[in-house]
Amino acid sequence: MPLPIAEGGDYVAAAxxxxxxxxxxxxxxxxxxxxxxxxxxxxxxxxVDKRPE
Amino acid sequence: MTSVLFGKRLxxxxxxxxxxxxxxxxxxxxxxxxxxxxxxxQKIFYVHVPLAIVTLCGFVAGGIFAIKHLRTGxxxxxxxxxxxxxxxxxxxxxxxxxxxxWAKTAWGHWWVWEEPxxxxxxxxxxxxxxxxxxxxxxADPERQSRYASVFAITxxxxxxxxxxxxxxxxxxxxxRVLSETGGDMPGDMRLTFFVCIAAVALLFTTLWKLExxxxxxxxxxxxxxxxxxxxx
Amino acid sequence: MIAAAAAILRKDLTVELRTRESVPAMVLFSITxxxxxxxxxxxxxxxxxxxxxxxxxxxxxxTVLGVNRLYVAERDQGGFTALRLAPVDLTALWLAKAxxxxxYLAALELVAxxxxxxxxxxxxxxxxxxxxxxxxxxxxxxxxxxxxxxSALAIETRARELIVSLLLLPLVVPVVIAAARATEPLLxxxxxxxxxxxxxxxxxxxxxxxxxxxVAVFDYLLDD
Numbered sequence: 001m002p003l004p005i006a007e008g009g010d011y012v013a014a015a016x017x018x019x020x021x022x023x024x025x026x027x028x029x030x031x032x033x034x035x036x037x038x039x040x041x042x043x044x045x046x047x048v049d050k051r052p053e
Numbered sequence: 054m055t056s057v058l059f060g061k062r063l064x065x066x067x068x069x070x071x072x073x074x075x076x077x078x079x080x081x082x083x084x085x086x087x088x089x090x091x092x093x094x095q096k097i098f099y100v101h102v103p104l105a106i107v108t109l110c111g112f113v114a115g116g117i118f119a120i121k122h123l124r125t126g127x128x129x130x131x132x133x134x135x136x137x138x139x140x141x142x143x144x145x146x147x148x149x150x151x152x153x154x155w156a157k158t159a160w161g162h163w164w165v166w167e168e169p170x171x172x173x174x175x176x177x178x179x180x181x182x183x184x185x186x187x188x189x190x191x192a193d194p195e196r197q198s199r200y201a202s203v204f205a206i207t208x209x210x211x212x213x214x215x216x217x218x219x220x221x222x223x224x225x226x227x228x229r230v231l232s233e234t235g236g237d238m239p240g241d242m243r244l245t246f247f248v249c250i251a252a253v254a255l256l257f258t259t260l261w262k263l264e265x266x267x268x269x270x271x272x273x274x275x276x277x278x279x280x281x282x283x284x285x
Numbered sequence: 286m287i288a289a290a291a292a293i294l295r296k297d298l299t300v301e302l303r304t305r306e307s308v309p310a311m312v313l314f315s316i317t318x319x320x321x322x323x324x325x326x327x328x329x330x331x332x333x334x335x336x337x338x339x340x341x342x343x344x345x346x347x348t349v350l351g352v353n354r355l356y357v358a359e360r361d362q363g364g365f366t367a368l369r370l371a372p373v374d375l376t377a378l379w380l381a382k383a384x385x386x387x388x389y390l391a392a393l394e395l396v397a398x399x400x401x402x403x404x405x406x407x408x409x410x411x412x413x414x415x416x417x418x419x420x421x422x423x424x425x426x427x428x429x430x431x432x433x434x435x436s437a438l439a440i441e442t443r444a445r446e447l448i449v450s451l452l453l454l455p456l457v458v459p460v461v462i463a464a465a466r467a468t469e470p471l472l473x474x475x476x477x478x479x480x481x482x483x484x485x486x487x488x489x490x491x492x493x494x495x496x497x498x499x500v501a502v503f504d505y506l507l508d509d
Contacts, residue, residue, distance in 0.1 A: 009093055009094075011094055011097065011154050011155075011157065011158045012093060012094055012096045012097050014154050015097040015100050015101065015150075015151040015154045015155065016100055018147055018150045018151055018154070019100045019104065019147055019151065022143060022144060022146065022147045023256070023260070025143075026140075026143060026260055030263055030264060030267055033267050033271065034267060036271075037267075037270055037271055037274055040271075040274050040278070041274060044274070044277060044278055044281060047278075047281050047282070048281065051284075123502070123505050176455050176458050177455075179455045180452070180455035180456060182451075183448065183451045183452050186448075186451075187438075187442060187448060187452070190442045190443045190444060190448070191441065191442055196441070199505050199506070199508070200438060200441075200442075200506065202502075202505070203434075203438060203502045203505055203506055204438060204452070206498060206501075206502055207431075207434065207435075207456070207495075207498055207499075207502065208456075210494055210495070210498045211455075211456055211459075214459050214490070214491055214494060215458060215459050217459075217487070218458070218459035218462045218463060218487060218491075219459075219462065221462075221463075221466075221483065221484075221487060222462045222466055
């Protein structure tokens, strides 16, 4: 039985929450990768600094 | 892959995406009229259907990039294909989840076979779930890219066929619920729909470019490190 | 290329006739599955949609068995390398394997369908036969084309047999849909098929698409 109109709101909210969560999770994954890149770049810079010129 | 820059105009794209998403949300909640039959819960369509359309296009795009990869042999096309498919799978989870939520509100169950789009999508999703395991079970990187491209092309050709088959199968037994909001949509609903589809498509493209740039940077960094360590 | 494909096909059929590996296994498997369904569904006879479901799912699972074994000989005995060295279009291999699979399926159905008729089917098969044949023909064609492609894709990966089932089954869902919907009125007592043409048309479309796709991409699987 389809829900009465008044109770639809919760489910609509749930659907949008799912959508936003997925996008944010994706951003978090990219963010984690980015911070790893930053650390790597740091070590590389140190490597170059330590080289006898 | 050195001559290809993936991050070009990523910033501008992201701003346009933000504008469209804002416009879409405003239209959905303040402009689009409430559906006479289904009431407020029809609003779920504005996130479920655009997500489904965009991810299906993402799968097909993955196949097209794969064709270019096999024809030119350039790895950049393979990466584009991989990210498109991988992103579509992730958002595909959202399609199934929002579809289930909508099914619960419309039919009372979390899953119904009466919705041909949802059923067709599940089959496509199950197929593409094998993409990453297949890729990572092949050690040699060149062969991995080639086999992944073959899969992407085969699966990409499969998507429209599967959709047609499921539609044909359900046609006579169950009327298409989506057609209520499909064919005879009032003008303001239709506008809202198109803006939502555009917004999700832009979001997909932005995230796709974002991941591509990220991957490229990581790989360039690895190259740089190897060269530095070789000289040290 | 046709000559090369014919040669490979002849080799495969000779091996199969001598070792009797694939087809008897597929037949035995099908009959066992019929028995399983008898107990699982707790039925003595089936008709209509239940019968359709049982026969097509059984045929499909037996196909997976056949697909798994398609390239094993080439892999174990260096057939791939030999073909790459020969001045032959690599697609000949796909053509030969697809043709072999088609023949195996035909042989399977020759035995499995009468067995099904005997064991589980309520209304007889005889009236349905003329309509059943084109359905089987087109469905087998699609299964053979996709099966030969996917088998080659999976042969070099680690979890070979698993990958085949996971990849093949979703890809052939449209074939099952069309074949089952077309067969359903044939297996129900006293019904005539109304939209047979539609389903046959769709099967033909599926076959064309996947034959084209397979021919286009198969080379890239063997290039090294």
